[in-house]
Each structure stands twice: as structure tokens, then as C-alpha cells.
Amino acid sequence: xxxxxxxxxxxxxxxxxxxxxxxxxxxxxxxxxxxxxxxxxxxxxxxxxxxxxxxxxxxxxxxxxxxxxxxxxxxxxxxxxxxxxxxxxxxxxxxxxxxxxxxxxxxxxxxxxxxxxxxxxxxxxxxxxxxxxxxxxxxxxxxxxxxxxxxxxxxxxxxxxxxxxxxxxxxxxxxxxxxxxxxxxxxxxxxxxxxxxxxxxxxxxxxxxxxxxxxxxxxxxxxxxxxxxxxxxxxxxxxxxxxxxxxxxxxxxxxxxxxxxxxxxxxxxxxxxxxxxxxxxxxxxxxxxxxxxxxxxxxxxxxxxxxxxxxxxxxxxxxxxxxxxxxxxxxxxxxxxxxxxxxxxxxxxxxxxxxxxxxxxxxxxxxxxxxxxxxxxxxxxxxxxxxxxxxxxxxxxxxxxxxxxxx
Amino acid sequence: xxxxxxxxxxxxxxxxxxxxxxxxxxxxxxxxxxxxxxxxxxxxxxxxxxxxxxxxxxxxxxxxxxxxxxxxxxxxxxxxxxxxxxxxxxxxxxxxxxxxxxxxxxxxxxxxxxxxxxxxxxxxxxxxxxxxxxxxxxxxxxxxxxxxxxxxxxxxxxxxxxxxxxxxxxxxxxxxxxxxxxxxxxxxxxxxxxxxxxxxxxxxxxxxxxxxxxxxxxxxxxxxxxxxxxxxxxxxxxxxxxxxxxxxxxxxxxxxxxxxxxxxxxxxxxxxxxxxxxxxxxxxxxxxxxxxxxxxxxxxxxxxxxxxxxxxxxxxxxxxxxxxxxxxxxxxxxxxxxxxxxxxxxxxxxxxxxxxxxxxxxxxxxxxxxxxxxxxxxxxxxxxxxxxxxxxxxxxxxxxxxxxxxx
Numbered sequence: 153x154x155x156x157x158x159x160x161x162x163x164x165x166x167x168x169x170x171x172x173x174x175x176x177x178x179x180x181x182x183x184x185x186x187x188x189x190x191x192x193x194x195x196x197x198x199x200x201x202x203x204x205x206x207x208x209x210x211x212x213x214x215x216x217x218x219x220x221x222x223x224x225x226x227x228x229x230x231x232x233x234x235x236x237x238x239x240x241x242x243x244x245x246x247x248x249x250x251x252x253x254x255x256x257x258x259x260x261x262x263x264x265x266x267x268x269x270x271x272x273x274x275x276x277x278x279x280x281x282x283x284x285x286x287x288x289x290x291x292x293x294x295x296x297x298x299x300x301x302x303x304x305x306x307x308x309x310x311x312x313x314x315x316x317x318x319x320x321x322x323x324x325x326x327x328x329x330x331x332x333x334x335x336x337x338x339x340x341x342x343x344x345x346x347x348x349x350x351x352x353x354x355x356x357x358x359x360x361x362x363x364x365x366x367x368x369x370x371x372x373x374x375x376x377x378x379x380x381x382x383x384x385x386x387x388x389x390x391x392x393x394x395x396x397x398x399x400x401x402x403x404x405x406x407x408x409x410x411x412x413x414x415x416x417x418x419x420x421x422x423x424x425x426x427x428x429x430x431x432x433x434x435x436x437x438x439x440x441x442x443x444x445x446x447x448x449x450x451x452x453x454x455x456x457x458x459x460x461x462x463x464x465x466x467x468x469x470x471x472x473x474x475x476x477x478x479x480x481x482x483x484x485x486x487x488x489x490x491x492x493x494x495x496x497x498x499x500x501x502x503x504x505x506x507x508x509x510x511x512x513x514x515x516x517x518x519x520x521x522x523x524x525x526x527x528x529x530x531x532x533x534x535x536x537x538x539x540x541x542x543x544x545x546x547x548x549x550x551x552x553x554x555x556x557x558x559x
Numbered sequence: 560x561x562x563x564x565x566x567x568x569x570x571x572x573x574x575x576x577x578x579x580x581x582x583x584x585x586x587x588x589x590x591x592x593x594x595x596x597x598x599x600x601x602x603x604x605x606x607x608x609x610x611x612x613x614x615x616x617x618x619x620x621x622x623x624x625x626x627x628x629x630x631x632x633x634x635x636x637x638x639x640x641x642x643x644x645x646x647x648x649x650x651x652x653x654x655x656x657x658x659x660x661x662x663x664x665x666x667x668x669x670x671x672x673x674x675x676x677x678x679x680x681x682x683x684x685x686x687x688x689x690x691x692x693x694x695x696x697x698x699x700x701x702x703x704x705x706x707x708x709x710x711x712x713x714x715x716x717x718x719x720x721x722x723x724x725x726x727x728x729x730x731x732x733x734x735x736x737x738x739x740x741x742x743x744x745x746x747x748x749x750x751x752x753x754x755x756x757x758x759x760x761x762x763x764x765x766x767x768x769x770x771x772x773x774x775x776x777x778x779x780x781x782x783x784x785x786x787x788x789x790x791x792x793x794x795x796x797x798x799x800x801x802x803x804x805x806x807x808x809x810x811x812x813x814x815x816x817x818x819x820x821x822x823x824x825x826x827x828x829x830x831x832x833x834x835x836x837x838x839x840x841x842x843x844x845x846x847x848x849x850x851x852x853x854x855x856x857x858x859x860x861x862x863x864x865x866x867x868x869x870x871x872x873x874x875x876x877x878x879x880x881x882x883x884x885x886x887x888x889x890x891x892x893x894x895x896x897x898x899x900x901x902x903x904x905x906x907x908x909x910x911x912x913x914x915x916x917x918x919x920x921x922x923x924x925x926x927x928x929x930x931x932x933x934x935x936x937x938x939x940x941x942x943x944x945x946x947x948x949x950x951x952x953x954x955x956x957x958x959x960x961x962x963x964x965x966x
């Protein structure tokens with residue numbers, strides 16, 4: 153009797169299901185009886201919404217398609233587990249359910265909040281003498297988890313962002329005769345890893361973005377406008393990459409200025425606007441030229457059709473490592489990705505104490521950002537480039553990617 | 560002495576360079592001496608900014624990479640050729656330059672306006688007894704050219720749109736527990752072909768968009784809100800695809816309502832907003848739930864990494880056909896794509912009189928749109944599906960698509 157349960161939580165990524173496949177395959181290899189999936193994370197588990205993954209992943213082909221399907225196969229949730237002292241009844245219910253289904257191993261694939269869930273459950277388990285083991289598998293496009301060199305999901309999002317930046321810049325330069333400012337808005341409220349990835353577009357065949365602004369450095373509107381003005385004297389088409397989370401030195405998000413005096417339309421409805429749209433409006437007014445805001449929106453976290461094979465493989469391996477550790481009796485850990493070699497790049501999967509991970513946010517080091525705060529350095533490029541290598545082209549059917557879906 | 564010149568004009572597409580490759584390769588096969596490219600279309604030609612394509616496309620590998628490079632390789636322009644009666648000096652200059660470079664064949668790859676250029680030059684040539692031949696090769700993601708079943712560029716844009724819709728819907732359903740309305744804004748000011756392509760996302764593994772609004776049918780805000788309200792009673796996540804050009808029965812673009820009372824921000828700058836953002840704000844206010852606007856922006860016209868092989872091949876063939884016709888002495892034509900077979904799909908490249916094409920806009924037939932105007936019919940799906948078939952994966956280098964670029 154060695155049942156395993158696995159859940160997915162937090163925001164989607166292109167490879168979160170490759171981690172799930174890793175958990176499933178390794179658990180089976182190591183002799184687990186049943187591998188349950190919880191639908192919509194811990195929230196669904198509390199409602200006993202379980203599936204038997206063995207009944208779904210019947211062949212190698214289904215496992216392969218799962219690895220190439222974006223967004224949480226099992227569904228996700230944003231459920232913050234309370235503290236055990238404050239609401240012991242939640243923990244009692246969870247452990248009662250785990251015992252009911254004879255589960256010995258609990259794996260949670262997710263980011264910061266999910267590791268907080270692992271930490272709380274593992275600590276409660278240890279305190280109550282339970283033999284159930286809790287281990288996390290990392291997942292976040294934001295790349296902001298501590299104790300790991302990078303996170304599964306980041307490489308694929310970075311590959312999509314750099315590709316779209318490359319293609320969008322190709323698109324813009326065809327009109328070399330008209331002045332236009334493009335602002336590409338990229339996810340990242342506090343950490344600028346994803347926005348920095350736009351720098352990867354640079355190469356012999358592409359100039360890449362002209363300016364890159366991360367949330368790690370306060371955004372100075374006047375300095376920004378000066379830079380853009382200087383660039384417009386040299387070239388007609390300017391591409392600026394910005395994190396959605398850029399803010400000024402008072403800590404006010406730039407997009408909040410856009411919303412400061414929300415417009416009311418002809419019907420009396422309030423307007424909304426993002427960071428890129430706002431910067432475009434500021435530039436349009438200042439320079440009187442055409443602008444275009446490009447928001448990568450949710451596309452950047454689900455574009456599995458352009459996933460990085462390195463990322464897919466590492467996600468799988470980290471899921472496998474997590475379940476392996478738990479099955480061997482370890483708890484309160486998260487699988488980590490350690491850079492074991494630079495040239496050639498080599499990644500070893502390791503484990504770290506989840507207490508050092510939950511609720512910690514890893515930002516882009518200041519020294520990887522240019523002094524003026526408007527670009528990233530070569531150090532960042534050297535760091536990120538190995539993570540986007542290799543193509544994991546989707547299973548195509550009738551001209552479109554085919555996904556494995558839980559009915 | 561049989562020199563050819565080719566130019567690209569109007570908006571970019573993923574396969575506009577495959578048409579260019581088709582012109583170049585067929586011209587060389589048929590014994591053309593030099594094949595010139597004009598930089599930035601007719602505008603660059605007037606400045607004698609020519610390149611000798613034979614010096615650039617030296618090997619098969621370069622031709623293949625050209626076919627997979629998005630956006631006009633030669634650069635584009637938005638230059639409206641005046642009427643010959645009004646400004647004969649422009650035509651005199653163009654023909655003098657054509658004679659100077661001993662050019663007998665002039666090929667222009669583009670949409671409506673480009674075909675207007677071909678028409679005017681061909682008519683002027685015929686009226687003045689010139690032997691120079693002018694033929695157009697179709698190009699537009701908008702799919703709105705007359706006399707052709709579809710246009711090169713549409714299939715690849717449709718494939719990207721349907722793929723992103725599929726992936727974005729996968730992304731949204733992971734939170735089945737929260738109510739969210741997604742609005743995806745797709746290009747198309749007057750013609751809804753591209754927005755209709757979102758319907759292709761539907762399949763066994765994806766529900767596709769819940770509502771689809773094209774500019775061909777006036778948009779009724781009250782009916783829209785009623786539909787959304789009814790959908791919210793049945794499901795938590797709703798995906799709505801809208802053309803940027805939807806307008807009400809008075810002809811006012813919906814995005815104009817957003818701009819009606821433009822907000823002024825904390826710095827006194829004016830706000831901007833798109834159709835999707837506007838509909839999101841209306842829905843947010845009406846239903847009090849989360850919304851997210853997804854604008855595909857320029858990404859949809861340059862995402863060559865997801866080009867349709869059918870589209871790439873047809874673009875090449877139409878470029879080849881255009882130069883073949885011109886070299887055989889014909890003029891005032893455009894290459895067309897005729898659907899010669901349904902099952903299996905078969906496309907024949909033909910020619911049509913450019914006088915019937917320039918300045919005509921082909922819209923989605925009313926009978927391919929649902930009666931309520933909030934979806935497309937199976938007829939549209941049958942029409943579009945063959946056009947997205949086949950993958951033209953990019954040449955990858957260091958994890959990213961590699962493009963051929965004119966220095």
C-alpha cells in the first residue's frame with residue numbers, strides 16, 4: 153500500500169504537465185500502487201475530487217501528449233492554506249482524507265504559495281507523527297523561487313517572449329520610413345526575469361529591444377523619455393520591453409498612474425489600461441509619433457507550441473525527483489535545478505528544504521541590470537540562453553496542436 | 560535583356576517572403592537576367608534603392624530561410640500612387656527608371672493598395688505603348704482581396720490565431736472555480752476573416768471561443784451583454800473573440816466609445832484603449848467579475864514560427880505565377896488562388912484582371928455568420944481548415960528562429 157497523490161497549483165505554464173508526467177512515471181517505476189491526481193489542487197482535494205491517473209495515462213503516447221499540453225492538466229487553484237494553529241480542522245480533514253485513500257506521498261507542483269502549502273502540511277505531519285511525506289516540484293514562469301538556479305516554466309516562456317520579440321521587431325522594421333514606438337509588456341510583478349528574456353532576441357539577424365525595464369530598478373519617467381528621444385534621433389523604429397510591474401521610486405506601479413484618473417466613456421463605464429498602453433500614450437503625446445502597445449498577456453505562459461525541450465526535460469526530471477524523495481521517506485522538501493556545468497550547460501536535480509523557499513522571492517541580481525536600469529547585461533544572457541535550447545514541437549492534428557484534456 | 564524587379568508593400572505577413580522567393584526562383588528558371596528588389600516598395604524605387612537579389616540569394620539554404628522569414632524582406636511602404644492624369648511626372652520618372660535598369664517585368668506583392676499600384680502602372684504602360692509588364696502577387700493576412708478564394712498570409716495568421724486561442728482557453732480553464740471573461744482582439748477593420756479563424760480552435764480537446772463577433776454584422780452592446788450573462792450562468796470561464804473593427808449600427812467603432820471621453824492621467828496625459836479592453840471594462844462593471852483583454856496585435860501577422868505549410872507553398876506558387884505571366888508578355892493581372900478541389904483540398908494558381916481587384920474588399924459572406932451575429936457557421940470552418948494545414952517549422956539557431964535579413 154503505497155498510494156501517491158499529486159496536485160497542481162498557481163498560474164499555468166507550458167511545462168507544468170511535464171512535471172506531472174515526471175511524478176506519475178517515476179512513482180509507477182518505483183512501485184506506487186495508485187497515483188491520484190487532485191482536481192483544482194488542494195481545494196478540489198478537500199472536496200474529494202480525485203482522479204486515478206493510471207486510468208488516464210494508459211500509453212506512452214498519452215504521457216507524451218501530456219508533456220506537451222500547456223496549463224495545469226488537473227486544474228489549478230489559488231487556495232491559501234491557513235496556519236495549523238488557527239484552523240486545525242482543515243488539517244485534520246486533509247489528513248483524514250489522505251488516510252482514507254491510503255496515501256503515503258503528497259506532491260504539489262507550483263510556486264511560492266504551493267511550497268507554503270507543502271511546508272505547512274509537512275510540518276503538521278511531523279508534529280502529529282504522521283508517516284505521510286510532502287514534497288514540492290517547482291513551477292513558475294516567473295523564475296522567482298529561491299534555492300534553485302531557475303524554475304521549470306521559465307525557459308519556455310523566455311523562448312516564446314524572445315521569439316515574439318524577434319518576430320515583432322522584424323515586423324516593425326519593414327516601415328523604416330515611419331517613426332513608431334513599440335512597447336511590449338511582459339509578465340512579472342516584482343521579478344523581471346521574463347522581461348529580461350526579451351534581450352535574447354538580439355543576434356546577427358535582429359537588433360533586439362532598444363530598452364528593457366525591469367521592476368528591480370525604480371522607473372524614472374523623465375529619464376525614460378530622454379532615452380527614447382535620443383533613440384528617435386538615430387532610428388525610426390524603437391522597441392521597448394517593460395515588465396508589467398515597473399514602478400517609480402515611491403513604489404507606485406506605472407500602470408497605476410494610468411488608472412489614477414480613470415476615464416469614463418460615453419456609456420459611463422470606467423476605462424482600464426496596462427503599463428504598455430500607458431507608456432505609449434505618454435510617448436505619443438511627447439513625441440507626436442505612432443505608438444503600439446503589445447501585451448503578451450496569458451499567451452506567454454501557455455504557448456506550449458514553442459516550449460523549450462530543455463525546460464520540458466527539466467520539468468519532468470524535477471517531478472520525478474520530488475516523488476522519488478517522498479517515496480524514500482523524505483519530507484518538507486522541494487526539487488531544485490542546480491546548474492552543474494556552464495559550457496556545456498548541465499543541470500542536476502537536487503532537493504532543498506522547503507522552509508527556505510516558501511514566501512521568498514528571488515529577483516534579478518542588480519549587477520545583471522545595466523547601471524542606468526534600462527537594459528540587462530551579458531551575464532543575464534549567458535544565464536538564460538541554455539534554458540531556451542531545444543524544440544518540443546507539439547503533436548499536431550488538423551493543423552493545430554493537440555492537447556490531452558481531462559473531461 | 561530581360562530584367563525583373565519585385566517589390567513588397569503594405570502590412571507584413573508570415574509568408575510575404577515566400578512569394579518573393581517564388582518570384583525570384585521562377586524568374587531565374589525562365590531565364591531572367593537580373594532580378595532586382597526595390598527596398599521599401601515603390602517609394603524606395605523612386606529613390607533608386609535597389610538590390611540585386613542574385614547577389615543575396617546565392618544558395619538553396621538562403622532561399623529556404625527567406626521563405627521562413629516573416630515581414631517584408633525588402634521593406635515595405637504605404638505609398639499611394641497618384642492618378643497618372645494628375646501627376647504624370649511620377650509615372651514618367653518610374654518608367655524612366657525602369658528603362659534605365661532595363662527592366663521588362665515589374666512584380667508587386669501586396670494587398671488592395673498594391674494592386675491599385677499595379678493597375679495604374681499597367682494602364683499607363685499600355686497607354687504609352689511601353690513593353691514593360693506589370694503583375695501583382697496577392698498578400699494580405701486580412702483575406703479581403705477579390706477574385707481569389709483566399710490570400711497568401713491568411714492561412715498562417717489563422718493558424719497562429721487558432722493556436723493561441725486554443726492555448727489561451729487551456730490556460731483559462733485551469734481556474735474553473737473563478738468567474739473570468741476573456742476577450743481576444745483580432746485584426747480586421749472591415750473584414751472578419753481573421754477573427755472567424757478563432758473558431759478553428761474548437762475540437763474534441765477544446766471548446767473554442769464562446770462568442771465570435773465580426774465587423775460584417777453590426778455589434779449590439781445590449782444583446783452582447785445578455786449573451787454573456789446567460790453564459791455566466793452555465794460556465795465560469797468565457798472566451799470571446801472580437802474583430803478590432805466591430806461597430807454598432809450607426810457605424811461607430813466600439814473602440815471609439817472607449818475613446819469618447821478619453822481619460823487624463825495624473826500627469827495630464829490622454830489614455831488610449833482597444834476594443835477588447837473596452838469590452839472588458841463594460842463586462843467588469845456589468846458582471847463584477849474578473850476580465851482579461853488579450854490583443855494579438857502585430858504578433859498575428861509575423862508569427863512565421865507557426866506558419867502554415869499550405870500557405871507558404873501557395874505564396875511561393877503565386878509569386879512564381881505572377882512573374883511567369885509577366886515574362887510571357889501579360890500585364891494588369893494578379894495571381895489568384897482558386898479552390899479546385901474540396902476533398903481533398905486542391906488549389907490552382909490562376910490569374911485575374913487587376914481592375915476587378917484593386918479597391919474592392921471581400922468580406923465574410925453573411926450566410927457564414929450565425930443569425931445572431933455572434934458566431935460563424937460550419938461553412939466557414941470547412942473553408943478555412945485546409946488553409947492552416949501543414950507545419951513550416953522555422954530554421955532554429957541557439958533556441959530561436961533564424962531569419963534572413965537585408966543589411
